[in-house]
Amino acid sequence: MAEEKISETETKKEIKTNKGEEEKLIIPITPEKVNLLLDKTADFKKPKILIKRALKDLKQKEKKEEDEKEKRKKEEAEKKFKKGKKFLYARNHEKAIEFFTQAIKLNPDNAYFYCWRGIAYYEKKDYGKAIEDFTKAIKLKPDNAYFYYWLDAAVYFKGGYDKAIEDFTKAIELNPDDPLFYYRRGEAYYKKGDYDKAIEDFTKAIKLNPDEPWFYHCRGETYCSGKGDYDKGIEDFTKAIELDPDDWFYYCRGKAYYLGKKDYDKAIEDFTKAIELNPDDPQFHFWRGKAYYLGKKDYDKAIEDFSKAIKLNPDNAYFYYWRSAAVYLKGDFNKAIKDLTKAIELNPDKPQFYFWRGKAYYGKGYYNKAIKDLTKAIELNPADPWFYFGRGEAYLKKGLYDKAIEDFTKVIERFPRNPEYYRSRGIAYELMGLYDKAQEDFKKAMELEEEKKKK
Secondary structure (H helix, E strand, O other): OOOOOOOHHHHOOOEEOOOOOEEOOOOOOOHHHHHHHHHOOOOOOOHHHHHHHHHHHHHHHHHHHHHHHHHHHHHHHHHHHHHHHHHHHOOOHHHHHHHHHHHHHHOOOOHHHHHHHHHHHHHOOOHHHHHHHHHHHHHHOOOOHHHHHHHHHHHHHHOOHHHHHHHHHHHHHHOOOOHHHHHHHHHHHHHHOOHHHHHHHHHHHHHHOOOOHHHHHHHHHHHHHHHOOHHHHHHHHHHHHHHOOOHHHHHHHHHHHHHHHOOHHHHHHHHHHHHHHOOOOHHHHHHHHHHHHHHHOOHHHHHHHHHHHHHHOOOOHHHHHHHHHHHHHOOOHHHHHHHHHHHHHHOOOOHHHHHHHHHHHHHHOOHHHHHHHHHHHHHHOOOOHHHHHHHHHHHHHHOOHHHHHHHHHHHHHHOOOOHHHHHHHHHHHHHHOOHHHHHHHHHHHHHHHHHHHHO
């Protein structure tokens, strides 16, 4: 006899047991599920057992679905957490806190999420919130010594660097074999600007634990940014990479090659490796773009990288500023003006943004707009002679020769060995009919040119 399938209508009815009793389905089941179970048994006289099996199987399915949902939430939380860490390494504390907070919302029982958000607050010097997060981490995982360590650090630094150094020194006296205390005291010395003592402490931490890459990284940063010793810095970053080929260590070494050695090929190589490991960090694209721009004069690749950085972080004024410089040198003044206008919207207090927009307006022949922007740049930074020279050129084009001469003179006072400045002022004198003064400036310009040739 062919097996009779249960229809959807039948699943909604009460099912009679072999005892004539009514079994009510307290949770919904699908006809497919019941039919599947019926197919797997030959005992059609015991529907009560089948229903119980169906209910049990359904509960298991629902639990499995719930577990899968929870697993997906945790996986998504891990992704947010990793992004937060990348932003923290890039010193973008606001973004780091944003992603750590998202991770916490998805998985509020993970102690490490609170700890890392606490570190971000700590780096922001928001020690109150940092202490709250470290305390929460400890509550969730009270057996993790590092959480107590970070809590202590936040409490110490809340009292200032001197207080932190004092407390860590006491900790070292009590436990001289713990590298973390030397590392933390070294960090305090670094933030105080006492780079020699910072290096001494980082070195001690490395001796006690030579397998911790972060100790080498911190000493490398101190050598580079504190002491200007990029060779030693690169050596430390390389050791950190050997221990842990992390994108951040490649990025730091790339900056050392870029800033200290002017080795743009190696810088690009390291930035590229960092991007391969983490393509979502805007700083990696930005710095590679700078290396292409300054080192290789490859403006197309520079623009490509700056554009990627902008896409990843559209609120960074410097990304637009540097892209404007690249498009400016390609002669696209319209795009340069657009980028510089955006940069000014994001950060209206940077004189160089107005200077370069003024230069772009000058390139388009909009001399009034150029003068306005260059004047604004001078107001923000009256000590920069370049701003006066740029405005002097615009005045010259407008026929305001006396104002041009005044600006060129300011530049010459600062840089009396540059023939270009005398030549520009000579042109202004000549156009005013002051031929003797014009001849003096042209003669001076020629003399300086000859001196350059001899060198």
